[in-house]
Amino acid sequence: MKIIDNKGAPPELVRAIVHEAELIHSVKRVIFDAFIKDLNGDLGAFNPTNGVIIIDLGNCLTNKSWMKKGFMFIANAWLNLLMTAFHELAHAAQLDLEPALANLDRLPQIYEDEATETAGIRVVNWTDEHPIPKLNELGWVGDQMKAIFNDLYFTMPDMVGEELDLEGTEIAAYAEQRAHTSREYSTEQETALLLKQIDDGMIGKKVGEKRYLTAYEAVAM
Numbered sequence: 001m002k003i004i005d006n007k008g009a010p011p012e013l014v015r016a017i018v019h020e021a022e023l024i025h026s027v028k029r030v031i032f033d034a035f036i037k038d039l040n041g042d043l044g045a046f047n048p049t050n051g052v053i054i055i056d057l058g059n060c061l062t063n064k065s066w067m068k069k070g071f072m073f074i075a076n077a078w079l080n081l082l083m084t085a086f087h088e089l090a091h092a093a094q095l096d097l098e099p100a101l102a103n104l105d106r107l108p109q110i111y112e113d114e115a116t117e118t119a120g121i122r123v124v125n126w127t128d129e130h131p132i133p134k135l136n137e138l139g140w141v142g143d144q145m146k147a148i149f150n151d152l153y154f155t156m157p158d159m160v161g162e163e164l165d166l167e168g169t170e171i172a173a174y175a176e177q178r179a180h181t182s183r184e185y186s187t188e189q190e191t192a193l194l195l196k197q198i199d200d201g202m203i204g205k206k207v208g209e210k211r212y213l214t215a216y217e218a219v220a221m
């Protein structure tokens with residue numbers, strides 16, 4: 001498998017991909033780039049006819065799907081990158097098992113769902129074992145985020161300060177927002193229970209008066 005890095009992919013992402021791809025034969029090349037027109041905003045793609053995975057660092061930076069679930073800004077971008085990589089690798093693994101999939105114009109939804117589910121499990125396992133990389137470890141994506149923080153500093157100093165203070169720690173999500181969109185803690189009582197568990201030191205972390213969850217806790221719930 002060949003890595004073609006046109007922008008500066010996070011080294012940890014490349015490591016995760018190389019490790020995961022070890023036993024997958026259908027992936028021949030992984031290309032990192034940013035804001036690729038043909039992707040139409042998609043975060044990545046796998047082409048079964050030539051075995052090329054594309055990961056769009058730019059779209060992973062700007063897509064806010066994890067933030068909508070209560071994750072912080074740096075965590076959002078990292079989880080997009082990781083989820084995209086594992087999702088596209090899951091498609092390559094599907095092709096290993098069923099080569100005829102390459103003849104289809106469009107992959108049936110069941111294969112999409114399966115790839116997303118597999119990727120979700122990989123992301124949970126990854127966050128169990130690793131901290132989210134720091135800005136300086138995120139390559140091009142980290143540089144973009146630094147520029148964004150500089151721009152935002154005057155209008156949103158608290159948000160920027162919070163991101164930079166917690167950078168490189170286990171903390172990745174705002175507990176209350178995360179609870180609202182989770183399966184386990186979405187009702188008012190369940191959210192209250194989660195916040196109490198944080199106060200009691202059983203889960204998450206309290207910094208001053210603010211309650212957070214670790215990446216692993218927040219991804220798994």
Ligand SMILES: [Zn+2]
Nearest residue numbers: 087091112115
């Ligand atoms: Zn897919």
